[in-house]
Amino acid sequence: MLRTLYSFTGGVKPDYRKEQSTALPIAVAPLPSVCVVPLHQHIGGTPRPLVKVGRKVLKGERIGAADGNFSSAVHAPTSGIVTAIEPRLMAHASGLSAPAVVIEPDGEERWIDLEPMDYRRADPGEVRDYLRDAGVVGLGGAVFPSHLKLKPGKDKPTRTLVLNGAECEPYITCDDLLMREHPDLIIKGGAIMRHLLQAQEVLIGIEDNKPDAIAAMQAAVARLGESMEVVAVPTRYPAGGAKQLIRVLTGIEVPHGVRSTDYGVQCFNVATAYSIWYALERGQPLISRIVTVAGNVEQARNYEALIGTPLAQLVAHARPRGDTNRYVMGGPMMGFTLPGTSAPVVKATNCVIAASPTMFPPPPPEMPCIRCTACVDACPVDLQPHDLYWFSRSKNFGKAQEYHLFDCIECGCCAYVCPSHIPLVDYYRFAKSEIWAREREKEAADAARERFEYRSFRLEREKQEKAEKLAAKTASARKEVEKQVAAVAARAEGTPAAPPPAADAEEARKKAMIAAAIERARVQKAAVEPKNIQNLTPEQKAEIAEIEARRAKIRQMAKTPEESSD
Numbered sequence: 001m002l003r004t005l006y007s008f009t010g011g012v013k014p015d016y017r018k019e020q021s022t023a024l025p026i027a028v029a030p031l032p033s034v035c036v037v038p039l040h041q042h043i044g045g046t047p048r049p050l051v052k053v054g055r056k057v058l059k060g061e062r063i064g065a066a067d068g069n070f071s072s073a074v075h076a077p078t079s080g081i082v083t084a085i086e087p088r089l090m091a092h093a094s095g096l097s098a099p100a101v102v103i104e105p106d107g108e109e110r111w112i113d114l115e116p117m118d119y120r121r122a123d124p125g126e127v128r129d130y131l132r133d134a135g136v137v138g139l140g141g142a143v144f145p146s147h148l149k150l151k152p153g154k155d156k157p158t159r160t161l162v163l164n165g166a167e168c169e170p171y172i173t174c175d176d177l178l179m180r181e182h183p184d185l186i187i188k189g190g191a192i193m194r195h196l197l198q199a200q201e202v203l204i205g206i207e208d209n210k211p212d213a214i215a216a217m218q219a220a221v222a223r224l225g226e227s228m229e230v231v232a233v234p235t236r237y238p239a240g241g242a243k244q245l246i247r248v249l250t251g252i253e254v255p256h257g258v259r260s261t262d263y264g265v266q267c268f269n270v271a272t273a274y275s276i277w278y279a280l281e282r283g284q285p286l287i288s289r290i291v292t293v294a295g296n297v298e299q300a301r302n303y304e305a306l307i308g309t310p311l312a313q314l315v316a317h318a319r320p321r322g323d324t325n326r327y328v329m330g331g332p333m334m335g336f337t338l339p340g341t342s343a344p345v346v347k348a349t350n351c352v353i354a355a356s357p358t359m360f361p362p363p364p365p366e367m368p369c370i371r372c373t374a375c376v377d378a379c380p381v382d383l384q385p386h387d388l389y390w391f392s393r394s395k396n397f398g399k400a401q402e403y404h405l406f407d408c409i410e411c412g413c414c415a416y417v418c419p420s421h422i423p424l425v426d427y428y429r430f431a432k433s434e435i436w437a438r439e440r441e442k443e444a445a446d447a448a449r450e451r452f453e454y455r456s457f458r459l460e461r462e463k464q465e466k467a468e469k470l471a472a473k474t475a476s477a478r479k480e481v482e483k484q485v486a487a488v489a490a491r492a493e494g495t496p497a498a499p500p501p502a503a504d505a506e507e508a509r510k511k512a513m514i515a516a517a518i519e520r521a522r523v524q525k526a527a528v529e530p531k532n533i534q535n536l537t538p539e540q541k542a543e544i545a546e547i548e549a550r551r552a553k554i555r556q557m558a559k560t561p562e563e564s565s566d
Contacts, residue, residue: 003203003231006251008244010380011236012413014333016170016209021292021300026177028304029291029317035077035103035308036088036344039064042143045071049101055082060112060285063101066132072145073135077287077306080105091311091329091346095339103308114283124150124196127280134279135286135347140164140175140240140269141330143348146276149266150196159264160250161199163190163273165206165213166233168240169331172351174290175270177302179206179213182274183220189273191226192280197266202228204270205245209235237333238380238411242267256381256407291345293318295328295353305345311352312341320354328353332360333412367420375414375424381407385414389424392431397438400431485512488519 040046045067051057057076064074080103087097119127128147137143152158163186167175179186194202204221206214218230233239233248243254246265254260260267271290278284287307291314294300298319305314315327328335329352338352375385384403391400408428415424489512536544 003229003249004251005231005233006248007234008239008247008380009382010378010413011238011244012378012416013236014170014416016235017294018171018173018176018209021171021173021294021302022176024299024301026181026290026302026304027317029306029309029314031078031105031107031109032306032309032313033105034083034310035080035105035306036100036310037063037074037077037103037308038088038090038098038100038344038346039074040098041074041307041347042072042137042145044068044145046099047071047074049085049099051082051085051101053082053085056080056106057082057103058110058112060114060287062133062135062285069132070145070148071132072137072147073133073285074101074307075135075285075287076101076103077308078103078105079108079110089340089343091338091343091349093336093339100308100344116283117280119192119195119280127196131276131279133285136272136275136279137286137347138269139271139275139289139347139350140242141334141348141350146268146272149268150193152196152198153261153264156262156264158197158199158261158266159201160266161190161194161197161202162242162246162249162265162267163202163204163270164240164242164245164267165204165210165217165270166240166245167210168207168235168237169333169335169351170237171294171353172292172331173294174292174302174350176210176213178271178274178290179210180216183213183216184224185277186217186270186273187220187224187226187228188281189275189277190228191224192276193268193273199266202226203249204228204230205233205249206230207235207239208232237413238409241380241409241411243409244380256404286347289345289347289349291349292351293354294351296321296324296356296359297354305349307345307347309345310341311338311343311345311349314345315341315352315354318354321356323356323358324354325357326355328355328360333416334410363423364421366422369420369422372419374417374419378413378417380411380413381409383407385424388431389422389427392427395431395434397431397435401435405431405435481513481516484516484520485509488512488515 039049047064047067049063050065051063057063057079059076059079061076062073063076066073082101083104084102085099086102088100088102090096090098117127117130128150131147131150132145136146138146165175165179167173190202204217206217214230214232221228221230231249233245238244239248242260246260246267247253250265252263252265254263275286279286288304289307290302291305292302293315297315298321301318303314303317311327327338327341329338329349330336331351332353335351335353369386369389371386373386379385387403388400388405388408391397391403405428410425410428412425415422418424489508
């Protein structure tokens, strides 16, 4: 029974040029002279380095620990000596550097002691942690940590597992060759993923321009006796997008901002399934991947290259022609020009295209938009690209968001069909970056305001607390004075007296306070023992006695007649 296929709107059919790199089998790239292993190669937190300069490492040894659960580890691609841990140029459109571990290979290729895992008997959570520490991420381009996607849905159980072998971008054939040469391992990896997700069915979507890969995968499914279905889907870019492939295979349209797991579907690249099998059955972490080298070269081919291999050394094996003026990582539709060939192979490197002015001529001058709406017909996510262009160009970012700017997957279909040669995706990227920058500024301003308000609140609270403590201390002191006044008055009168008038009582209270203070001073003085008087000379003792006599005389003269009579 044939499966009913659905369609997605838009899309284009560019010149695929895949036959260039499919004539030869996958070759193992020679060991590079140096391996530059970036610590951050995936979506999520940056791994923490576990090695120091001068340390010897073995092949497969973990050199970067996952930073929390939303991260993935990195490993040494070969044995050698760590010569540096420093920022190096990365394979990124920004041309920025990022921390990397630099390893000088020793040529021995000595592995660590590999420890496979029996996923059938282990707890699923332990299996996912094992894959996290093995550095397994999505190899279709998104490099999302795979262990996070292998969790069954809580509210919606996983019904369908989709293995993505569409590979719709021109020039790229790494998944095509992998499916031809290692279909059994992909199927076995898919069975592991089905076990972890508890999926009811597994669909393997492959574009119909890859007949050899389709035949190989169908034969592997039959040979292994797995209940999986290999489905040939119509060739149309971007059919390899996860949401587009899910739409074609299941008819489910996943809205922006919603996960496919909410609809009971999960999607993985076929190369990810292959790496999961290697990690669990062989105990080998993700230290290499298949990379297509094509374009303006003498011998286009797919290479299994170690992560960290400088791209200059990789493309040299394909012998670039003399008029090559730049290199593109990824396909011509969604790829970007590399800032330099000293950048290393990373887990997201699926293709490197050598470009020349003849192969990729400079774009024609940008012309005014003529509102032909060809971009609308080509958009695979049902947007209005011409309106988004005007809003982005005029920096009307609020309106651009109203027209669902962030639904754009930047596939490049709109720019591909634009008769005015407008680089539409560049405008959308500009608008997105500006919105993100303003959001960050707003968040920083909000955080600063909250800090200021909390500081003001804290200072006011401390001020109030100090005032309350002072008031309590004053009240306590006043009660003590009143108690002492009452005691002095009782001693002076001998017996309790009737309460005097208010004015006389106030005057008596003041005098009693003074008397109490004098009494406290007398008591304190009597309690203090003079120091350093043991060895006084007779002259010094006489002088002290004279001083004390004068003080006594002064105190006697200061007394009132009433006090003297008392």
